[in-house]
Amino acid sequence: MKKNFLFLAVAAIGFASCNSGFKKSDGGLLYNIHEDKEGANIKAGDFVVMNLVVKNDADSVLNNSYDQGMPVITAVPQPQYKGDVVNGILLLSQGDSATIRVNIDSAKAGNHIPKDFKGKYLTYQVKIEKVIAKGKLSDQVFQGRVTELFKTETAKMEKAEPGKIQKYLDDNKLKATKTASGLYYVITKEGSGPKIGKADSAVVNYTGKLIGGKIFDTSIKEVAQANKGLYNAMRPYKPIRIAVGVGSVIPGWDEGLQLLNKGSKATFVIPSKLAYGQQGAGPIPPFTPIVFEVELIDIVHPDPNAPKPAALPQMPMQQPASK
Numbered sequence: 001m002k003k004n005f006l007f008l009a010v011a012a013i014g015f016a017s018c019n020s021g022f023k024k025s026d027g028g029l030l031y032n033i034h035e036d037k038e039g040a041n042i043k044a045g046d047f048v049v050m051n052l053v054v055k056n057d058a059d060s061v062l063n064n065s066y067d068q069g070m071p072v073i074t075a076v077p078q079p080q081y082k083g084d085v086v087n088g089i090l091l092l093s094q095g096d097s098a099t100i101r102v103n104i105d106s107a108k109a110g111n112h113i114p115k116d117f118k119g120k121y122l123t124y125q126v127k128i129e130k131v132i133a134k135g136k137l138s139d140q141v142f143q144g145r146v147t148e149l150f151k152t153e154t155a156k157m158e159k160a161e162p163g164k165i166q167k168y169l170d171d172n173k174l175k176a177t178k179t180a181s182g183l184y185y186v187i188t189k190e191g192s193g194p195k196i197g198k199a200d201s202a203v204v205n206y207t208g209k210l211i212g213g214k215i216f217d218t219s220i221k222e223v224a225q226a227n228k229g230l231y232n233a234m235r236p237y238k239p240i241r242i243a244v245g246v247g248s249v250i251p252g253w254d255e256g257l258q259l260l261n262k263g264s265k266a267t268f269v270i271p272s273k274l275a276y277g278q279q280g281a282g283p284i285p286p287f288t289p290i291v292f293e294v295e296l297i298d299i300v301h302p303d304p305n306a307p308k309p310a311a312l313p314q315m316p317m318q319q320p321a322s323k
Contacts, residue, residue: 002203004265005155005255008176010211010259013196022034022101025087025088026082026083026087026104026108027081027083027103028083028088028102028103028105029082029083029084029085029088029092029100029101029102029103029106030100030101030103030121031088031091031098031099031100031101032097032098032099032258033076033091033096033097033098034097034098034168035095035096035097035098035224036096037093037094037095037096037270038044038084038093039092039093039094039095039131040093040133040180041090041091041092041093042089042090042093042128042133042185043076043090043133043134044076044077044078044079044086044124044228045075045076045088045134046075046078046131046132046133046134047073047074047131047134047142047145047146047149048072048073048074048076048089048115048128048130048131048132049071049072049073049128049129049131049149050065050071050072050089050126050127050128050129051065051066051071051072051126051127052064052065052072052090052124052125052126052127053065053124053125054122054123054124055123055125056119058290060312062228062229063150064212064214065313066184066286066319067210067211067212067214068210068212068214068274068283068285069157069160069164069210069212069285070157070285070286070288071153071286072282073127073150073153075147076090077128077275078148080109081106081109083102083106083107084101084102084106084107085100085102085122088100088102088124088126089126089128090092092126092128093128093131093177094130094131095124095126095128095129095322096126096127096130097110097126098125099123099125099126100123100124100126101117101121101122101123101124102121102122102123102124102238103120103121103188104119104120104121104122105122106127110165111212114265117320125231127136127183129256130149132145132149134163135215140313148171151315154287156288157285157287157288158278158287160287161271161272161287161288161289163202163238163272164165164211164289165184165269165271165289166209167211168211168249168269168289168291169184169269169316172266174186174267174269176267176269179255181251181255182271182273183252183255183269183270183271183274184265184269185256185259185266185269186265186266186267187259187260187264187265187266188265189263189265189266189295190261190263190264191260191261191262191263191296192263193261193262194261195258195259195260195261196257196258196261196296196299197244197245197247197258198244198246198258199242199245199301200244200299200300200301200302201241201242201243201299202241202242202260202296202298202299202300203240203241203243203258203297203298203299203300203311204219204239204241204257204294204295204296204297205206205294205295205297206218206219206221206240206242206292206293206295207219207220207223207292207293208219208290208291209290209291209293209294210283210284210288210290210291211269211288211289211290211291214283215230216230216282216283216284216290217228217230218230218236218237219235219237219239219290220237221241222269224237225260231234239297239298241300242257244257244258244313245258250270250276251274251275252268252270252271252274252275252290252292253268253270253292255274256268256270256292256294257294260294260301261296261299262297262298263296263297264295265293265294265296266293266294266296267291267292267293267294268291268292268294269289269290270289270290270291270292272286272288272289272290274289275288275289275290276288
């Protein structure tokens, strides 16, 4: 959990606006507490649930836990250097909100940010939602409370998912069709010819995003370049080819692609049970619905004259692990 916390500390730069209303601490740290609730301040070793919005000098949002649909849940580490954002977190208690600005020079001096990183501040808008204080609790009791916290937070996300999907559809005025599995789809451009079949391969351009709008992946170079931090110069941006109906992609894609014919464009709104479920994946939190804009460029049919693969020796079936 500490790595995730420190990753956020090097993920973005802060506002370039004036520092009016801010107090100054060691290492050039600036902080402005907007809500100051009663209660003990957070201590290193405590566990916190907090929402974060991170912006750069151009006021562009680089990280937003609200858009991701999941707060940051982490153990609070010891500060690693003077002016560390952790020092600002330790000034807060449950229910507090604040803006914390970390001086870039202090972060560079502590080797917690690349030397060529541009900007004057790392800035966080923080809302402390919940604190599990370690205090004098035994490790066993403390870990039990942390485990229960994770269960509670994930249960909240699972319960909220249908509402998030409906809000996305309403906000974007999408008249989507819902399949029996729970996939929502809208055909935005009709193609021609027969629909793709299970034995076929799809050649697809796509853009994937969270329902908050943040794009996490795309096969289209121009889209990647237009979204800061997404473009990878080493990646060959082009349509991908995938086998359909064989489980090589998430279930929402397997089902959705079979609704299309060549030339079709569609929007898939995919619930987590047809995507990455309770585990999540990379930038996709647990129980998070995702959206894909897809274009079926081509359908590749299997070659009936292709040589059959050599038969492999039959192996005993693996027995399922006992529970």
